[in-house]
Amino acid sequence: MDVIIPADGHYVIANASVPVSVMGNASSGALARVDITIADGLIAAIGPAGSITALNIIDLDGGIVLPAFVDLHTHLDKGHIWPRKQNPDGTWLGALMAVLDDRTVNWAAADVERRMDFSLRCAFAHGTAAIRTHLDMAPPQHEITWEVFEAMRARWAGRIELQAAGLMGPDTILDPEKLRAVATRTKTAGGILGGSTAVHPENHTIMRRLVEIAGELDLAIDLHTDESPDPTANALECLADAVIEAGFTGKVTAGHCCSLAVQSDDVAKRVIDKVARAGVAVVSLPMCNMYLQDRDNGSGVRTPRWRGVTLLNELKAAGVTVAIASDNTRDPFYAYGDLDGFEVLREGARILQFDHPQADAFVWARAVGADAAAIAGFAHSAIIAEALPADLMLFGARSWTELMSRPQADRTVLRGGLAIDTTLPDYRELDDLMGTR
């Protein structure tokens, strides 16, 4: 889209179509036609289209404006290792083993830092203003990665707001000394307590211990739960039980929750009710879940029967705060992706079918924006309102079908009211880390 943003940052974006859901009325699927005055890096005024007259007018002619994206669940430490470590069969277990291999051999601080910075430049160019990443914590990785993360959080402050959750496997969580070591380092870093479990006989104990140490150290929780096609996976239910039993009042987020979609209606309803009662937020990872779930172990002759995603629409209907996010990018858990919030919204709409009723579809802009921001507690609220920073994206598309039908690679990204360079970094930069140059 050809728009020239005045370099002095004082102008009016006229005839913009903005989802009412990102201007304060969370449940409205309507688009409002508005004029937005930008001054001093902020949204100075919002009025009905045609109401604001000024010298510098950029007429969007109905083009859509969205707030800068929030990506609630990523893995910046794994990003872009695909050329040197691929998933042998496209399965979740194949991914886990491949990453274990690569981490053991390659994840020195400089390697993690360069890949993280590359990922953040991609995200920034696409229009993302806040990211939560998970960071593998299998000791001794916690000694390396938190320090890198702290440096990146400082380097990117003002451009991308960063949070991180320390991701532990069940064995680390069940070892009291290792759990304490990771949790303590997480606390020092201002991080979030993370972990992953699905089918495991000790899920009750795992969740009790996580909630207990989170309570002791005053940590928020963000877990990978039930990323599995097995209907007996009960990590999400155990998490909700542990939160309710402990009266835990910190923020709790559960990612994936795939098995909910293959459980009986009775079980699913019971779990969803508990998740709502516990105040656990749920983030679905549609692209990664569709890639890994219901995949045969490489025979190449079987077609998947289900999409891999959780019951996100039902969770939302039950009052659970929900979001969608990128998950992995170009690593064994997901061979593709570029930390583009728009790709997440576009693919999420199709995979999760939140595109009908059409009249409500724009409510879901909040799933890569305001609702994700509220779950995380980001300063970037992804709301369009007066006096907030002018961190916006301008699209040529005027309607849902125009927006969703193209990748919107020509979007204009405004940060603090000024257009940023949306050129994406070149993969060749990473060739020396991949052993391909």
Ligand SMILES: Nc1ccnc(=O)[nH]1
């Ligand atoms: N989907 C995922 C599960 C665990 N680790 C990852 O990086 N990704």
